[in-house]
Amino acid sequence: MNIQTINRLTPAETALVEAYTAQVGELPGDGAVIGTRDRLLDDLKKSGLPTRRVEAWHYTDLKSLLRNVPAAAPTVSVDAIAPLVGDAQLLSVLQGTASEFVAIDGVEIAPFAAALSDGSAAAGLVALDKDDAIGKINGSFVRDGYSINVPAGTSVDAPIEIQAVHGAGQVHTRFPVTFGAGSNATIIERHQSATGEAAFVSTISELVLEEGAEAVFIILQQQGADDTHLGQVRVKLGRNAKLKLFVVNVGGKLVRQELRIDVEGEGSELTLRGVNLLGQETHTDVTLVLGHNVPHTNSTETFRNVVFDRAKGVFQGMIRVAPDAQKTDAKMACNTLLLTDDGEFAVKPELEIFADDVICGHGATVADIDKNHLYYLESRGIPERKARAMLVNAFVAEIVEELEDEKLVEALEGVISAWLEKHA
Amino acid sequence: MLEIKNLHARIAEDGTEIIRGLNLTVKAGEVAAIMGPNGSGKSTLSYILSGRADYEVTEGDILYNGESILELDPAERASKGIFLAFQYPVEIPGVATMQFLKIAMNEQRKARGEDELTTPDFMRRVKEAAAKLKIDPAMLRRPLNVGFSGGEKKRAEILQMALLEPQLCILDETDSGLDIDALKIVADGVNALKTPDRAVIVITHYQRLLEYIVPDTVHVLYKGQVIRSGDKDLALELEANGYADIIGEAA
Numbered sequence: 001m002n003i004q005t006i007n008r009l010t011p012a013e014t015a016l017v018e019a020y021t022a023q024v025g026e027l028p029g030d031g032a033v034i035g036t037r038d039r040l041l042d043d044l045k046k047s048g049l050p051t052r053r054v055e056a057w058h059y060t061d062l063k064s065l066l067r068n069v070p071a072a073a074p075t076v077s078v079d080a081i082a083p084l085v086g087d088a089q090l091l092s093v094l095q096g097t098a099s100e101f102v103a104i105d106g107v108e109i110a111p112f113a114a115a116l117s118d119g120s121a122a123a124g125l126v127a128l129d130k131d132d133a134i135g136k137i138n139g140s141f142v143r144d145g146y147s148i149n150v151p152a153g154t155s156v157d158a159p160i161e162i163q164a165v166h167g168a169g170q171v172h173t174r175f176p177v178t179f180g181a182g183s184n185a186t187i188i189e190r191h192q193s194a195t196g197e198a199a200f201v202s203t204i205s206e207l208v209l210e211e212g213a214e215a216v217f218i219i220l221q222q223q224g225a226d227d228t229h230l231g232q233v234r235v236k237l238g239r240n241a242k243l244k245l246f247v248v249n250v251g252g253k254l255v256r257q258e259l260r261i262d263v264e265g266e267g268s269e270l271t272l273r274g275v276n277l278l279g280q281e282t283h284t285d286v287t288l289v290l291g292h293n294v295p296h297t298n299s300t301e302t303f304r305n306v307v308f309d310r311a312k313g314v315f316q317g318m319i320r321v322a323p324d325a326q327k328t329d330a331k332m333a334c335n336t337l338l339l340t341d342d343g344e345f346a347v348k349p350e351l352e353i354f355a356d357d358v359i360c361g362h363g364a365t366v367a368d369i370d371k372n373h374l375y376y377l378e379s380r381g382i383p384e385r386k387a388r389a390m391l392v393n394a395f396v397a398e399i400v401e402e403l404e405d406e407k408l409v410e411a412l413e414g415v416i417s418a419w420l421e422k423h424a
Numbered sequence: 425m426l427e428i429k430n431l432h433a434r435i436a437e438d439g440t441e442i443i444r445g446l447n448l449t450v451k452a453g454e455v456a457a458i459m460g461p462n463g464s465g466k467s468t469l470s471y472i473l474s475g476r477a478d479y480e481v482t483e484g485d486i487l488y489n490g491e492s493i494l495e496l497d498p499a500e501r502a503s504k505g506i507f508l509a510f511q512y513p514v515e516i517p518g519v520a521t522m523q524f525l526k527i528a529m530n531e532q533r534k535a536r537g538e539d540e541l542t543t544p545d546f547m548r549r550v551k552e553a554a555a556k557l558k559i560d561p562a563m564l565r566r567p568l569n570v571g572f573s574g575g576e577k578k579r580a581e582i583l584q585m586a587l588l589e590p591q592l593c594i595l596d597e598t599d600s601g602l603d604i605d606a607l608k609i610v611a612d613g614v615n616a617l618k619t620p621d622r623a624v625i626v627i628t629h630y631q632r633l634l635e636y637i638v639p640d641t642v643h644v645l646y647k648g649q650v651i652r653s654g655d656k657d658l659a660l661e662l663e664a665n666g667y668a669d670i671i672g673e674a675a
Contacts, residue, residue: 371478376514377524379474380584381502381532390527394518394567 013049015069017041019170020140023072027143030119040127040139049133056131059314059346060285065254066228069200073169074143078194080163084220084415085407088161088188091146096164096171098144106154107185112145112174124176124206134232134258138202141172145203148187152180152210159186159216159408168197176206179213179241186216186405191231193224193251202230209241211265216244216403220415223252225280232258237297239265246403247274247286248412250419255284263290263297270299275396277416278311278343279423285314292321292328292358301332304396307343308423316348317362323354332362337369337395389420425489425623426450426473426592432483432648433472442468444648445484450592450641453620457634457659458627460645461667466627467511469645470596473625474508475501488592502528503535505591509581509598516568521580524568525550529587553586557613574601582613593617594625599633611636631663644670 009017020041029037049066050057073095080092080099091109092099098111115121125142127135150156164173179185189205201223209215223229229252237243247257263270270290278284290299305313315334336345349362369391377387393416400412426449433443442465450456460466472479473486475498485492493501516524529549530540541549554564557579569577578598585593595614599607614624614637626637634642634656642658643650644667651674652658662670 370514372514373516375476375498376510376516377519377528378498379476379502379508380524380528380588381499381535382528383499383531383535384497386527386531387499390519390524391516394516396518398518 009045010049010063012066012069013045015071016137017045019069019072023141027141028113028116030117030122032119032122033116033125036122036125037140040125040136043127044133044136044140047130050131054131056287056316057133059316059348060256060283062133062256065283069228070169070198073167076167076169078165078167081165081192081194083161083163084188084190084411085159085161087158087407089158091160091162093145093162093164093173095166095169096143096173098146104156104160106151107156107160108149108151110147112147112176113143115147116142121174128234128260134202134204134230134256137230138172138174138204138232141170141202142174142204143172145173145175148175148177150177150179150183150185150213152182154180154183154185156185159188161188161190164189164191164201164203165194166199166201167193167195169199171199171201171203173203174206175203178208179210179215181210182212183210184214186218186408188218188220190220190222191229192222193227196224196226198226199224200228204232204234207233207235207243209235209237209243209268211239212241213238214242216246216405218246218403218408218412219248219257220412221247221249221251221255221257222415223255225251225253227252228254230256232260235259235261237261237263237265237268237270240267241265242269244271244403245273248415249274249276249278249284249286250415252284253282255282257286259286259288259290261288261290263292263299264294266294266296268297270297271402272299272301273399273402274303275399275416276303276305276313277396277419277423278305278313279308281310283312285316287314287316289318290320290330292319292325292330294322295324295326295328297325298329300330302399303334304399305334305336305345306392306396307336307338307345308340310340310342312343313345315346316350318350318352319360319362321351321353321355321358321360325355326357328355328358328360330358330360334364335395336364336366337392338366339368339392392420393417425452426625427487428484429487430484431472431481431486433468433479433481436478436480441482442479442648443472446645446649448643448650450623450625452623454641455618455624455626455637455639457639457642458625458645459629459642459659459662464645465648466645467596470508470594470625470627473594474498474506499531500535502588502590503532506594507585507588507590507592508594509578509585509596511597511600513569513577513581515570515572517570519568521564521566521568522550525584525587528584532588549587553583556616557583557586558609559583575603575606578602578610579606579613582610586613586617591621592623592625594627596627597629598626599628599630607633608636631659634659646671646674
């Protein structure tokens, strides 16, 4: 192998390289998969973790923010937790390894490790571009997850909960999900620390919605206070497909959630909603790259962020409208409640519009709680602390309520209230 | 019940003095009307009584049941029984009206050391009070004041007042924006609350509301002072002659 001149590795980069060397022999994969893993790691080694000089990582300098990476500890034992909603069908991934699961009627499910072992996963282990650090890391290290196929015409009544629970160590998971033509399902992807000990997590979900499929996909990130969470969702939306994608961040020390969405079928509709509750000394970055690639598609993107303590938040929202994607209708909004002087939230909306007959807009606000609202509630006998909590709750509840499913709304509002109770 | 003594107050932000030596006494069981031209300090007085932080009291005192309330925050004053029906109630998206009512009632009860209401008890009270004010239950399922018409907002304020059962009710231009039917409903709502141990302060520009909520005393506010007090005939005199004469006398 030719060794090119490379930058001196940071402790985190060194730890990743060492973790790879230590594990490569026992990570699942046939020759093709191992070859791909090697290439991706090599690529990562050469480029290093991205810094602020890389445009896509400008506000999240991963090289300096990621101080260290714990060693992989695949044998740490953790237990599954109660599902978010009572009737959910659980698919758990414990410490990065898919558990035995109960079959779900009408849905094809297989552990992702199987696709690695037989090599069918090799083609998907790619970095989306040269700066796709998450693609490189996850492609190198991915150990398991679930491949889910909701066959054409299938309606799955109860939600499916993919539940990734971990303790200390590293977790690298992948969840390819296909929603066949005309199918209908709700999936919750949940990431949770069981012990609060530091973990390094990378996870990629690949959602494909075929013609007329309707899906609700909720990502609930509840990592521990010392965890690094690098998440990526790759979405392809087919003709007349409808996706409601909700991303809720209520945890983690260093979080990057990338949403790489390609709207590829005419008549399709994307509803993207996000709630970020940020507290303590944490860094949370949501980066959206949305391509409206064909004519006659709609999307709305709304993010609500609440910043406490010394937390830092980032939202980068890029919408690209392809030259022939006429009649695109896209509306993006990012609203932040900044509740402390030491907190920060950076918003970078970008519209690249190459078609001429489109409606495309974005708006961003950063504000404190409305004093008039606070006074009104207090004047009715509600003490200030409680009144503030009500108003913060209201600010994000508006988004959650768009889910419509009462049980899901109630469950998520419960998660949000519990977080606010602890941090506000 | 309420004794305002030589009150001076200003806008905290820029120091503009609005209330300049105001004296006013309102007894339990009394309905007191406060009238006055625009900019005389009527609404400011109502905000100061409720404890709004945008105003600073620089001199004088406000005694409520014999104790100064200047150091109390708005929630504490509310729990002690002071209620202000706003001229312009704010819309608060995301806060459900019913949830708001329940929290407000229970927080006040907690502050007074009373048991919280059970849900059925709460629902019954709201249903009864809403029916009296001809409030459509659908309105109560909406976020607080959001999308309410001007008249609906005023009725919602009176509903809150009925449920919170305050001792001192302050109505800030509750008649503005109401048609005659709505005015009657609101006035009936206020009259139903009149008891010997409760006082009502009605701030208004017009005699019209006072035909339905008949005052025991009428006070004319001008440049932050009460320049004339009288009985309900004073309101009629103002209606007929305007404020010019009285202001002229005082000057």
